């Protein structure tokens with residue numbers, strides 16, 4: 001009898017350990033931009049026994065690769081090929097049209113996953129906090145909205161902008177997004193029509209009267225945050241002359257020559273800037289204006305029947321610079337300058353938002369973390385909760401930066417698994433976690449129509465077909481209803 005009992009216990013133990021060894025590690029990823037995909041790629045590569053479910057608020061994947069990267073930069077979108085490889089892995093599942101925090105809660109996810117990676121990016125824009133910013137003045141919007149509009153982001157499909165009422169646009173901020181929007185406004189529609197820019201944006205740009213784009217920064221030429229390739233593209237725009245405060249640029253280059261010579265990217269940037277200053281032929285123009293901080297947006301008065309409520313000008317503080325070169329700050333001189341314009345694009349950066357159940361550092365605009373492991377308000381590690389991408393380190397950096405950052409998070413996850421660190425504990429019923437198998441029916445019960453990767457491929461095929469007819473790489477469906485319609489036909 002005793003022998004039989006021992007045998008039963010041994011067998012049970014063996015079965016149990018075999019079960020636990022073969023039981024896969026279930027990871028949920030929230031957001032399907034580069035951070036989500038690169039984290040998934042790395043975890044799948046380094047930990048075979050993993051199943052990943054990626055939840056995306058939009059019906060379609062790829063985040064800013066689809067809705068941010070400029071249409072005239074198609075080569076950047078090649079990263080989608082790597083994401084495609086991840087999606088083809090049998091251990092990966094895409095679940096689109098599911099918004100974490102609205103359709104899905106932390107409690108839902110905790111009940112079905114061992115760990116969760118939050119990589120939902122930076123879904124808002126920074127505000128400037130200047131006078132009249134929140135007044136309903138027409139033709140003022142964020143660069144985020146403008147970029148989303150021309151790239152087919154459903155939220156901005158119906159953005160109201162009139163590009164026919166003015167010949168001058170002011171862009172506030174001097175980052176790469178500012179150059180993207182300036183370049184799109186000045187590029188010929190013949191060139192743009194070969195890209196995947198949306199047809200309605202192309203139509204509006206065809207009628208556009210904008211000939212001059214003024215890109216305004218609060219600090220000086222050495223503090224711009226755009227990069228050499230993007231500046232060169234602006235300098236090479238056909239029929240477009242370049243203006244700037246040449247005296248200021250020359251003076252800054254002269255006084256800081258030693259520092260510039262030791263900083264290769266800065267040196268390259270300044271060479272392009274200096275060379276571009278001789279670029280003075282063209283019926284269009286773009287300008288880099290330095291040392292200006294916006295103070296107020298000014299609208300046309302009601303006495304102008306055609307332009308009432310449209311922006312007429314921006315009033316700027318004129319600044320001087322203070323502090324050591326690496327920490328230069330803009331200080332108002334007390335002088336002001338008004339710039340006449342009929343279109344204002346605010347391009348001062350993006351912002352992440354706090355979502356249900358997650359700690360959030362309002363000052364930094366990130367989920368607090370150590371190398372991607374989420375920390376609570378007392379800096380304690382949260383078992384099984386991770387963060388990657390712009391939500392982890394703020395809205396800074398190109399796709400390559402986001403990739404390395406996502407790899408760091410993935411390495412921490414895999415190392416935590418190997419070290420048997422605590423993950424999300426089982427619920428009280430202690431049933432095996434099922435991942436999306438259990439979550440998708442719950443979402444359907446809540447009336448949410450989930451989109452699979454196969455659905456996306458069908459949508460993509462239709463977009464490519466529609467693009468072919470117009471000699472474009474694709475024509476994006478910019479309304480969620482249109483995407484759903486494709487799946488119903």
Ligand SMILES: Cc1cc2nc3c(=O)[nH]c(=O)nc-3n(C[C@H](O)[C@H](O)[C@H](O)COP(=O)(O)OP(=O)(O)OC[C@H]3O[C@@H](n4cnc5c(N)ncnc54)[C@H](O)[C@@H]3O)c2cc1C
Nearest residue numbers: 031033034035057063064068069100120121389390398399
């Ligand atoms: C306008 C613009 C142009 C750029 N151009 C370039 C370029 O040319 N080259 C380059 O290298 N880099 C470029 N970048 C930078 C690059 O896009 C970022 O480094 C990268 O996209 C950040 O990745 P992410 O995954 O953190 O965020 P995102 O790409 O924003 O992905 C976040 C994803 O999460 C989803 N999401 C949001 N909320 C939820 C929710 N509640 N539930 C579920 N899902 C959610 C979003 O829909 C999105 O799909 C550009 C950035 C911008 C803003």
Ligand SMILES: NC(=O)c1ccc[n+]([C@@H]2O[C@H](COP(=O)([O-])OP(=O)(O)OC[C@H]3O[C@@H](n4cnc5c(N)ncnc54)[C@H](OP(=O)(O)O)[C@@H]3O)[C@@H](O)[C@H]2O)c1
Nearest residue numbers: 173174175176177178218219225347348349350396397398
């Ligand atoms: N082609 C590409 O590779 C590409 C294209 C687009 C975007 N991106 C990347 O995406 C990231 C985000 O780009 P971004 O252009 O949105 O952000 P960014 O690089 O941070 O630039 C923001 C700009 O806004 C200014 N600014 C911020 N707050 C301001 C305020 N209150 N008043 C006036 N000016 C203010 C900043 O000036 P200060 O420096 O003075 O703060 C800076 O000039 C960057 O890393 C960028 O390189 C890459």
